[in-house]
Amino acid sequence: MSQCSGHLYIPYEIIEILPKELGYLITKFDEKQKQPIEEIRLRSGRAPSAVIGNCDIIMPYSPVNQTTVMPNILTGIIERATRFSIHSFSENISRGFITLPKGHRIGICGTGIMKDNSVSSVRNFSSISIRIAREIKGASKMVIPELLDGERFKNTLIISPPGAGKTTFLRDIVRTISNSPKYKIAVADERCEIAAMENGMPGFDIGQRCDIVDGCRKSFAIMMLMRSMSPDIIAMDEITESEDIDALSDAANCGIGLIATAHARDVDDLLKRPVYKSLMAREIFEKIVCISLNGGIREYKTTDVKKE
Numbered sequence: 240m241s242q243c244s245g246h247l248y249i250p251y252e253i254i255e256i257l258p259k260e261l262g263y264l265i266t267k268f269d270e271k272q273k274q275p276i277e278e279i280r281l282r283s284g285r286a287p288s289a290v291i292g293n294c295d296i297i298m299p300y301s302p303v304n305q306t307t308v309m310p311n312i313l314t315g316i317i318e319r320a321t322r323f324s325i326h327s328f329s330e331n332i333s334r335g336f337i338t339l340p341k342g343h344r345i346g347i348c349g350t351g352i353m354k355d356n357s358v359s360s361v362r363n364f365s366s367i368s369i370r371i372a373r374e375i376k377g378a379s380k381m382v383i384p385e386l387l388d389g390e391r392f393k394n395t396l397i398i399s400p401p402g403a404g405k406t407t408f409l410r411d412i413v414r415t416i417s418n419s420p421k422y423k424i425a426v427a428d429e430r431c432e433i434a435a436m437e438n439g440m441p442g443f444d445i446g447q448r449c450d451i452v453d454g455c456r457k458s459f460a461i462m463m464l465m466r467s468m469s470p471d472i473i474a475m476d477e478i479t480e481s482e483d484i485d486a487l488s489d490a491a492n493c494g495i496g497l498i499a500t501a502h503a504r505d506v507d508d509l510l511k512r513p514v515y516k517s518l519m520a521r522e523i524f525e526k527i528v529c530i531s532l533n534g535g536i537r538e539y540k541t542t543d544v545k546k547e
Contacts, residue, residue: 256316264298425474429454429460465490
């Protein structure tokens with residue numbers, strides 16, 4: 240089991256979308272903390288809060304004649320995040336998030352507008368959660384040797400509760416593998432968070448031998464990568480749907496190595512969820528890395544997947 244910690248400050252890409260006074264308040268609050276802010280949560284009619292370690296901490300907020308976050312503040316943040324073109328981001332907003340440059344993700348709550356039995360848009364924004372993407376080089380260093388069988392990388396599933404660092408850990412595995420001459424690795428980056436591509440350039444260090452398809456569903460991206468780039472390994476974030484599992488199975492049947500993440504507290508929790516129970520029944524993965532938070536410090540534990 241390995242550990243990782245460290246204080247990194249609020250990135251510019253986030254500060255620039257916040258109202259000046261709120262950005263200043265959050266920056267000053269962050270400077271006083273012993274651990275980095277992982278999420279900024281803004282809820283209409285209430286004071287802002289910051290997720291640090293396992294705690295959602297209310298921040299002092301007292302602009303002139305105002306003690307809470309107002310709806311116009313949330314709307315203004317989303318307008319700046321979409322470069323004042325909310326309509327052009329309507330598909331992402333309908334799925335509940337916007338991805339900023341450098342992979343920071345804004346989760347959105349509000350009134351869903353239904354069309355053809357699905358959410359087509361969101362209005363009357365009521366809450367937003369700004370998840371801060373971190374690049375922590377070396378986060379996977381102690382774990383990677385356990386994921387190798389000689390020179391073969393074992394198919395690996397990374398699990399943790401939301402916000403515990405799956406994407407950061409996955410990104411560092413991708414970077415490490417990509418810098419080895421032994422592997423060609425590709426990334427199906429549906430939410431544009433792993434590589435944080437902008438104008439064809441990665442916003443994070445993902446190594447020298449990595450190819451990315453971003454902004455489309457993982458099932459499509461996996462097929463595109465298999466046809467076009469002949470990868471040895473494909474990495475992806477957050478398996479959530481049966482079509483993701485089908486695409487993973489197709490890739491595994493073609494001899495491609497796989498690294499993916501899923502939301503679960505531990506293996507027992509994983510197997511209680513129907514979509515993941517179906518995934519594990521395919522016997523695609525050989526290793527599971529479970530990430531947990533202990534006193535704000537991330538711990539990584541690897542286990543072998545038991546075959547039936």
